[in-house]
Amino acid sequence: MVRFGDFNRICETVALTVCPLVGAEEGRKEIVMFFYLYMMVTTIELFLVSGIVPTASTPYPYFVAAHVGLITATFWCLLLNGFVGFQFAEDGTPLSLWGMAGFDPLRPVALWIVLYIFNGAALSIYVVLQIVLVLNTLDDRWPLGDILFGIAFYVIGQAILYIFSVRICDTAKHYIDGLFFGTICTLLAVMMVYKYWDSITKEDLEFSVGSKQNVWEVRELLGEEEYSNQGGYELILQKLGE
Template identity: 75%
Template sequence: MVQFGDFNRICETVALTLCPLVGAEEGIEPTCYSRNVEVAGTLIFQPGRKEIVMFFYLYMIVTILELLLVSGIVPTASTMYPYFVAAHIGCITATFWCLLLNGFVGFQFAEDGTALSLWSIRISSFVVFAAVYFLSIATFQKMAGFDPLHPVPLWIVLYIFNGAALVIYVVLQIVLVYNTLDDRWPLGDIMFGIAFYVIGQATLYVFSVRICDTAKHYIDGLFFGTICTLLAVMMVYKYWDSITKEDLEFSVGSKQNVWEVKELLGDDEYTNQGSFGGGYPQPQYSGYNDGY
């Protein structure tokens, strides 16, 4: 049973990046861990709206840091390891925070794409990152009254703060779909995203040791948890694409693209253009008669 603020049971189940730095002086050793080098995949695309693209940039940074730490490129014995782990935890929390703020974008707390909307997310995400980075370093290095033997504040950040951010985001999106959209299909994207994330977390924290023993240490729950998290992030993109009208080269939505070329034409040219597809007005032939 996982106890509040205690990483022992968690780290015995799955080899998180912070496990060598908390608990006993030598850290907490997992019961079973994989011996292979994982290569985490990253999906590259053009999300469009700048608020959501920050979430994907942060996720990309988290993936890169996790690759460096889990694969052993930055070894646990390195003096830089605690700082990389602190950056990893800080980026994870900033990613959840950025996702939460993106949940409010649809409610127009500020016009999306404006300086107020963009910089409020950027600055607050950086502040969250800096605060969690300091908390992590202070915990690992026994600074400011924090102690790696009792890393309760770090536990609260990772599992309560981040979990609450995710739950609030999901609730906001369900409310947004029901109140402002006629189409209910985006709810399916939300449900799939939740399912992938829950399966990933269950694989990570419940079945990791069993998977590791069965696979003879070649893979563990972290492998499948990373894949499920990637799928959940892909569903965040799929959901976002389904409720917006952005023109994306790699769009995976079911709606037709709406090409906005109005700004490229003068007023007279735009009025006189024929109908060639989405975004152009229907031609007006008032008073014209050629005998047909």
């Protein structure tokens, strides 16, 4: 049973990068920043979990600190992306683009709160905000599917990581564990974040995942009353002809 603020049970199941340090026994600038942060998290994680940086080496704590900080920054950036759609600040401004307590290796409660409570809350708020945004702003409900798939991939990845990791490791004779599949599921979840963002963004990106033009864009340009009175798609064709 996992206890609040306790990494022991977690580290017995999953080889997280922080485990050797916590006393455990074992389009837009905003979305681009999110992907950059995820890329940096993945890169540092590669150095840590592969053993390139040994756990007993002097640089290891610094790499772990950077890894944990970047994970939290990634969730924070995702949360801010959730607010961008509500136009709380102009896109690309410092406000729309963007602490941690002391760390005791024997009592890492603050670290536990940041990793699981803060990051989980940031992710949950982001999902709720996007569902509200789609339901209240868009006529197209397909973006909800992207959100649901992203949630599903992430939840499955976390379940594999924290529940089935030991079983997978034993079955595979220690050649692979849940961390591998959890990382893949996280990558798929990040891909769905992009797919969702692309589906609600006005820009016609060269490498756009979705090719369907949103009707709400036309309504915004023409006005609701003009759109409904003159017949939506006939008016669209007329405007395109001009």
